[in-house]
Amino acid sequence: MAHIPNNVSVLVEELIDWNSRTWDLSSISHLISSEVERGIRRIQIGRRFGCDIFIWPVTKNGVFTVRSAYHHIHKPHVIRNTGAGQSHSINNKCWKLLWKLPTFPKVRHFLWRALSSAIPTFLALFKRKIKNSPMCPMCGLMEESMEHILFLCPWVETVWFGSSLGLRIDKQAFTTLDNWFLQFSSSFCIKNDRVWALTMACFLCWSIWKARCNFIYQATPLNPAVIIKKAMDTASDFFGTQCTTIFSKPDRLPATWSPPQIGVVAVNTDACWVDDFKGGFGVIARNHHGILVGGLAGPLRTESALMAEALALLAGVKMAMDLNLKVVDFRSDSKMVISELQSPLTSPCRIWRIAVIIDEIRWRSEYFDHVNWTWSPREANCAAHAAAQLGNKMLGSHNWLETPPPSLTLVLRNDGLPCPHVA
Numbered sequence: 001m002a003h004i005p006n007n008v009s010v011l012v013e014e015l016i017d018w019n020s021r022t023w024d025l026s027s028i029s030h031l032i033s034s035e036v037e038r039g040i041r042r043i044q045i046g047r048r049f050g051c052d053i054f055i056w057p058v059t060k061n062g063v064f065t066v067r068s069a070y071h072h073i074h075k076p077h078v079i080r081n082t083g084a085g086q087s088h089s090i091n092n093k094c095w096k097l098l099w100k101l102p103t104f105p106k107v108r109h110f111l112w113r114a115l116s117s118a119i120p121t122f123l124a125l126f127k128r129k130i131k132n133s134p135m136c137p138m139c140g141l142m143e144e145s146m147e148h149i150l151f152l153c154p155w156v157e158t159v160w161f162g163s164s165l166g167l168r169i170d171k172q173a174f175t176t177l178d179n180w181f182l183q184f185s186s187s188f189c190i191k192n193d194r195v196w197a198l199t200m201a202c203f204l205c206w207s208i209w210k211a212r213c214n215f216i217y218q219a220t221p222l223n224p225a226v227i228i229k230k231a232m233d234t235a236s237d238f239f240g241t242q243c244t245t246i247f248s249k250p251d252r253l254p255a256t257w258s259p260p261q262i263g264v265v266a267v268n269t270d271a272c273w274v275d276d277f278k279g280g281f282g283v284i285a286r287n288h289h290g291i292l293v294g295g296l297a298g299p300l301r302t303e304s305a306l307m308a309e310a311l312a313l314l315a316g317v318k319m320a321m322d323l324n325l326k327v328v329d330f331r332s333d334s335k336m337v338i339s340e341l342q343s344p345l346t347s348p349c350r351i352w353r354i355a356v357i358i359d360e361i362r363w364r365s366e367y368f369d370h371v372n373w374t375w376s377p378r379e380a381n382c383a384a385h386a387a388a389q390l391g392n393k394m395l396g397s398h399n400w401l402e403t404p405p406p407s408l409t410l411v412l413r414n415d416g417l418p419c420p421h422v423a
């Protein structure tokens with residue numbers, strides 16, 4: 001969060017252009033650093049009627065608890081120096097465990113680097129002043145430490161629980177990678193079980209890391225089922241055919257887009273967030289015949305994947321209003337954004353980083369006769385995803401009514417629907 005120097009006294013109200021709801025920092029730009037200016041510009045401007053509230057940024061809901069303060073102070077990044085010399089020394093037992101572990105050298109090497117804080121996480125890059133933000137590019141909720149990537153980011157919960165290890169990670173009790181490996185190892189009495197579980201955990205860590213990199217650098221969606229399968233395939237390759245029976249689990253059938261009920265328009269939204277402050281959004285509206293009634297794509301400048309998803313949905317709501325739609329089923333593949341909107345109107349937003357956007361979505365949705373907020377699996381949200389990829393490459397927003405850009409036609413057809421529609 002940006003801090004305006006003490007000697008600069010201005011009314012925040014005066015820095016906002018309320019017509020365009022953007023920051024106008026021209027009157028103070030000579031007094032603040034470019035870093036502070038960037039920080040201010042990242043703050044989403046809400047509607048004018050809300051009251052300012054104090055936020056405790058360490059928790060998701062912004063509410064202070066002693067427990068969160070305690071865990072924040074003891075978080076790995078506080079005690080660990082990501083430079084060459086570490087202040088957190090790794091327990092020798094952990095190194096022994098690692099060197100003896102039957103696994104591929106590349107996986108062992110990766111874990112050795114992870115334990116040595118030698119992986120370029122966003123937090124490490126931020127500390128070296130290479131990145132503007134230390135926040136996790138996937139959830140945007142916490143700083144991206146190695147512990148966060150492999151165990152604490154919300155999306156990896158499904159990977160650990162859905163894997164053959166069936167693990168629930170205790171986030172509150174989690175301290176450091178080496179402690180986790182030692183505790184996990186000591187929970188097995190039989191040596192063979194311990195070796196198998198540790199090896200499997202290493203393959204999962206490796207697959208999660210690869211998926212995280214593919215998500216950031218190639219915008220490949222995060223799919224826990226695929227990642228579990230990759231880890232199991234790697235393990236099977238390593239252990240040989242005898243392991244296929246242990247590891248095999250039925251694959252989930254891929255979901256596909258389904259038309260809404262008669263009289264309802266389905267508005268799918270999605271965002272891609274490539275890097276700090278760079279991404280795109282896509283909106284696709286289709287009626288119960290699956291016929292395209294509107295589409296929109298454009299670039300997004302925001303600080304996290306979660307905010308990008310919320311902004312994409314807001315863009316969808318605005319487009320539905322412009323199209324004068326009255327009964328709409330809004331679909332997004334962001335579980336967090338949808339669950340916020342599905343929660344009762346009286347309950348406060350539980351994720352403070354998107355509270356302003358959620359407030360505006362709710363306020364605008366009063367325009368419709370009826371709205372539905374539906375979580376859609378990524379496989380059923382391909383068209384909006386493709387539009388978001390397109391939006392990322394655009395300089396400004398672009399909308400279309402019946403004829404989508406040629407690159408989208410194929411994706412829309414893959415949903416099994418006529419496209420472009422000929423009246």
Ligand SMILES: [Zn+2]
Pocket residue numbers: 136137138139140141142148152153154
């Ligand atoms: Zn995360």
